[in-house]
Amino acid sequence: MSHRLCRHCGHSATESVKRCPECGRPLAPNFPRRTGALLVVAAAAAIIVTAVMVVIRDDPATPSNGTTTVEPLPTQEDQDGSGGY
Numbered sequence: 001m002s003h004r005l006c007r008h009c010g011h012s013a014t015e016s017v018k019r020c021p022e023c024g025r026p027l028a029p030n031f032p033r034r035t036g037a038l039l040v041v042a043a044a045a046a047i048i049v050t051a052v053m054v055v056i057r058d059d060p061a062t063p064s065n066g067t068t069t070v071e072p073l074p075t076q077e078d079q080d081g082s083g084g085y
């Protein structure tokens, strides 16, 4: 009951035939294409993650644009309390 779809014309052919009865082109071998696609996606994700990590390590200093909230400015009370500046 398993069928294979022809990549060229989309005709549904039985698994026993090796060529598409519609267009005559050889059908793809009975290979789990989804697994291959998942492997490709996983490899690409791993490469992207590795690249991102390398970039982060290479440039640990975050861009100062928009990150002023991390380091608050000294309030007037702090300046007033420490006169040894």
Ligand SMILES: [Zn+2]
Pocket: 006, 007, 008, 009, 010, 011, 020, 021, 022, 023, 024, 025
């Ligand atoms: Zn076909």
